[in-house]
Amino acid sequence: MSFAPDSILRPLHQRAADVELLRAGPAPAGAVVRVARAAETTLRRMLRDDPTAPVELRLRALSDDDLPAPDLLGELRRRNRLPLELAAAVHELQGAAQRIAAGDEPLPRDGQLALSVAEGLDAHVRALPAMPLEDPVEEEDEPLHGESAQTVHAVPAERRRFPWQALAALAVLVLLLVVVVRMRADGRASRGLERAEAAYAAGRVAEAEAGFRAWADEHPRDPQVRVYLARIYREAGRRADANLQLKAGLDVAPENPGLHTELGYLLLDGGHPAQAAERFRTALGFNPEGVGAQRARGGLVRALREAGRPADAERELQQAPAELRALMRSAPAPAGSSSTAPAPSSAP
Known part of the structure; x- marks a missing residue:
């Protein structure tokens, strides 16, 4: 059998109603988040169904813990399976989805970005050259990657504000200062690990090895x-x-x-x-x-x-x-x- 675009695109097709909402006007918060998650699931299916990729890598594509989203984009770019512009748009959409899921209101361009990614992925997958797949995945409709049945929506601004009294606010500020000082030290170290992981995902093995060795020496x-x-x-x-x-x-x-x-x-x-x-x-x-x-x-x-x-x-x-x-x-x-x-x- 051959490469099956409809199977890869199924997560996005299941979000057709959300895509129509994005076309209609101002972006509903939940629609942006759901389309972002469907786009990531689609990319995982692209790598999973790539017969030129090692089986071990295709196994890792099944889990966002084995292959986090930034590494997923890096692998697809390294294997020349995703255009740079589309990869950058997906990365930006993932950031917007995280911001909205944390309680922020969607920005005016978030809806257009989600729509652009959905349409761009659809066109890109359908344009990929056919490649043999000896035994394609036989799937039933399933919940999309990382999603639950709970509706995603932004938290109203009034619920994100708390009427602290002056004394409590001062105590909290002191505590936060202590936490920030500690986090700065941890953050500098963790950024070194994140850079090593990003270098490995991008194929810069020597840089990744040096970063991982430095982290291993400290931890x-x-x-x-x-x-x-x-x-x-x-x-x-x-x-x-x-x-x-x-x-x-x-x-x-x-x-x-x-x-x-x-x-x-x-x-x-x-x-x-x-x-x-x-x-x-x-x-x-x-x-x-x-x-x-x-x-x-x-x-x-x-x-x-x-x-x-x-x-x-x-x-x-x-x-x-x-x-x-x-x-x-x-x-x-x-x-x-x-x-x-x-x-x-x-x-x-």
Whole structure:
């Protein structure tokens, strides 16, 4: 079968009524937020259904925790799947949606921006060249990414103001000053991590590595930065360095599922699918349904296949969501035997 624009665009098509409201006049707050969320879901489907992308990346596209929105835009830009102007408009719309959801009134241009993104995405997806998809996702209508049934609306201005008395206001001001002083120090450090994450998403690996190493030096007990560094080293073929990062992370966070998942992929790359399968099972034991679970389950299915256990792989696949089942069934079959490197020794 071929690339299916209607499937990718389904989240936006489900918001057709909101798009009509945006065309009609002043932007209703809820319509802007809902169209912004539908646009992000559409972009995730674009990356998920890109057959030229690695399966691991397509798995990450299913979760905004595994692939936050800025990283999603970066990956689509890096893979030349999204024009710069449209990516910039989506980024601006996400900022507007966050502002409105926090209680601000929509600005006059927010509605036009949301309409422009919706129409631009529709035209762009339909213009993409057809690419083969061996087993496209068979989906039922489902709630859009990140949405609940609750209506989104701006908080009235009068409800955002509180009649503080002078003494209470002074006490609050003193407290806020203390918090601001502390947050400035934390903020400077966290901006360094955010810059490293943005550099990694944009493909500037050397810059990202330097940023992650600086963060790891200052925060040696943070397991997530070890996952980032291990992934960078694994993708660069530096298996020993990746193993050292994972060992350091597992020494302080032995129950962190992300570390076990990344170690599973390291073992797979080294030709040790049976040991990799155990790591993926460990990750799923700590985190069977939450953030990163689909990436771990996808790795487990691949490991079982490469270990010559297709029946076990199929049983695991039956427990997975429909999106993951379709994605894994469209993945290439294992490429036979390969040279086997010594297995990493990162057991906690």
